[in-house]
Amino acid sequence: MKIQSVRGMNDVLPADASAWQQVHAVAAQVFAAYGYGELRLPVVERTELFKRAVGEVTDVVEKEMYSFEDRGGERLSLRPELTAGVIRAGIEHGILFNQQQRIWCTGPVFRYERPQAGRYRQFHQLDVEAFGIATPDADVEIIAIAAQLWKRLGMSGFQLQINTLGTLPSRAAHRAALIDYLLQHEAALDEDARHRLHSNPLRVLDSKVPATQAIVEGAPSLLDYLDEASIAHFDAVKAGLEALGIAYVINPRLVRGLDYYTHTVFEWVTDQLGAQGTVCAGGRYDGLVEQLGGPKTTGVGFGLGIERLILLMAVQQVPVVSNQPQVYICRFGAEAERAALQLSETLRDQLPDLRLVLNAGGGSLKSQLKRADGCGARLALIIGDDEAAAGAVQVKSLRGEGEAFTCPRTELAAELSRRLAL
Template sequence: MSELIPPIRGMNDILPDATPRWHQLETVTRAVLAAYGYREMRVPIVEKTELFARSIGEVTDIVEKEMYSFEDRNGEHLTLRPEATAGMVRAGISNGLLYNQVQRLWCHGPMFRHERPQKGRYRQFHQVDVEAYGLAGPDIDAELNIMLARLWKALGVSALELQINTLGTPATRQRYRKLLVEYFRRHLDALDEDSRRRLDSNPMRVLDSKVPETRKVVEGAPSLLDHLDAESQAHFAEFQKLLDDSGIRYRVNPRLVRGLDYYTRTVFEWVTTRLGAQDAVCSGGRYDGLVELLGGKPTPAIGFAMGMERMVALMEAEGVSVPDTAPHAYLVRVGAEAERAGLRLAEQLRTALPGLRLLVDCSGGDFGKQLKRADKSGARVALVLGDNEARKHEVGFKPLRNTTEQVSISWDLAVARLAAWVQ
């Protein structure tokens, strides 16, 4: 044997036992998004590095130390996307989708961040990314979360809490930032090292600190909610009213600060207590300035990203059942005539019954061996074909999950029997 080539750290293979769960998540998500008028778009996984640097923010952790960046053969600086919004906006502008138009769009696929892997955090991970463009009012903010509440219900998960906050306009945020920095500077001694560092790079993140000492200081800090401009305040109030109307429960979390620079006004996060430290399953917010920042016409926008690995983990944790993917029937063949006839029978069944999952034993052996495999496959029934049956155009119909006797029936009748199990 040759030398083994190991997989890349933090990048997972999603194995056949796991894919039914992923399909379930994708299928349900697709249906809910369609019900709200969202259309799928597919964009490249690689973009120019500049796109992410400009949109996410030069001084964010993502851009400073987490991106998979490289030079291609032409010397262009490219990056594996660390998030989807920048590419979606770029594609929207490139293709004229965002000019004076309302668009409800979504995409899904892999994202890449060079972080230390842990539970719910990987270097290649997958997101469903949803974006609404051209809508400035709080009703779309609310609708997105109403839609998410419906999605959670459809997926069968309940251990999620909605947290909301507002960051105001860039102008108010800047003013507030100043106040905040001044306040923290007065209490510098009480701040931990990380928080001191953040004071220069991203002071609002200090509000999110988990260090007890720092938390005490944070409690006395000025709140952004008290320094909002009137319009942002009204927007946030209306957003909450609409959530109330829909019976969506939420908690205002003044410390909720998104890590990406482009967020404005409404931000939100659906969190769970069931997944350890990486508790945010879905989060997003408004980014009214991003389209313009990337060279488009000023366009209000709001969106969110759902972490698929985290959602899959939550579904597992909550014991959501997975659709059965075991074969409906397992065909065993013994004898030269039966072997040939069996393949014809299998094709007839598949033609007559779209959706039928039929496995033909091609490993050989006597009836005992093949039936053992039939049982292991999880099939409901074994179709038993020997030369005797083949000559008479019949097949043994042997239920494997109850004690019903095997019967010999015509091929046509086999179609009718199996039809009941195929949707």
């Protein structure tokens, strides 16, 4: 039987990897531009961490985690998201106590779901978190980072949806009222809604089951429970976005699937990716660090799905910087092959940015030129025994940029540097 990749876990082939490299390069540049430092984390954590952070009765923890026992009997899980690990590490290394931290993180995350467009079992996130800044300017900063990222990647067409869940006390008051209300109508709710009623009643508001929706219509609105501080915080976030010219729409149904959010929640949504339109989502989680056993520290951040971003780049035909070879050396004849071998290393010494392929595996000049053309190179360098004896190289354009000519080997680096703008 043929061995193939695990369902929903994909290979990225060289032809597609340049888009990934571009995303990572631009993201690292943007995050650095805001003073965020990179944190690198293990892929495996204790299962307990995600149960406590994400919420025990969320779909992510209940049915989507890859959990197992290791040989020593520890309950471990492949991380289904990045925020929990960032906080665990932050607490463990004492960098969240009484201070501000700006941190970003990237890597694979795992969820056991049925794969479809923009949804995979192993996928990759970019994660940005700001700790220890309770004021709404941090929320604005986090959203602005995403906007800056779109700008530098050359992407457009996102809708920014925002909402507020309010402070912990106002959220708690609403939650109690909501549970009360839903309990009165428990019989009419669908199974899912009843299941979530106590654990995560906000999710019930998001239900698409018609009968449940009808009940939700009359449910107490979070807006009515927001205290002054909550409203002021949300107003300040909106004002900040307006000051930056970042357009948004308020979506009162936007609730987020993870339990830990307070105050601001937001999603960057596109209608160009079919059913998986959320590319980036996040919010504020002021109680989470404490809930995980750390100091009383606020947090706000977002997670971004790299696969979705890259799919969207393709849809929007965002140009991807090529890393195809620029120059291909064709060589034939014993003398010439040795001369070309030496020349190739000399050129790489002289021009570190040059992308150069030396023909290997023999072949006629004709077939070597075919390879040169096929690999995307702009120039072919041709070295036969004639050129080798003369200490020269024939420079031939493969893209209709002038006639072929013979160049002394000593002048070659300067010539290539000029032609390729290295």
